[in-house]
Amino acid sequence: MTFSIRFDDRNVPSAPGQTVAAALWAAGERSWRTTRDRGAPRGLFCGIGVCFDCIVTIDGVPNQRACLVPTRPGMVVRTQPGVGH
Numbered sequence: 001m002t003f004s005i006r007f008d009d010r011n012v013p014s015a016p017g018q019t020v021a022a023a024l025w026a027a028g029e030r031s032w033r034t035t036r037d038r039g040a041p042r043g044l045f046c047g048i049g050v051c052f053d054c055i056v057t058i059d060g061v062p063n064q065r066a067c068l069v070p071t072r073p074g075m076v077v078r079t080q081p082g083v084g085h
């Protein structure tokens with residue numbers, strides 16, 4: 001059974017057990033944060049929770065690693081600019 005999560009201004013399909021990063025990647029998204037100094041786009045890199053390149057704001061909480069957090073119905077994911085304050 002699939003469901004949707006919200007990513008910025010659109011719905012993204014997901015399946016139970018899928019991580020946020022996997023759902024975004026499958027939907028064609030390649031970046032979901034920007035660096036604090038230059039605003040360069042970042043997204044999935046290591047995929048195993050080590051590099052923190054994939055941090056994103058989930059349900060209003062910044063600095064969540066998208067490669068580790070499983071999706072759930074109704075989740076709201078936002079692109080995180082800089083350090084997420």
Ligand code: FES
Pocket residue numbers: 043044045046047048049050051052053054055065066067068
């Ligand atoms: S991609 Fe490296 S911590 Fe998520």
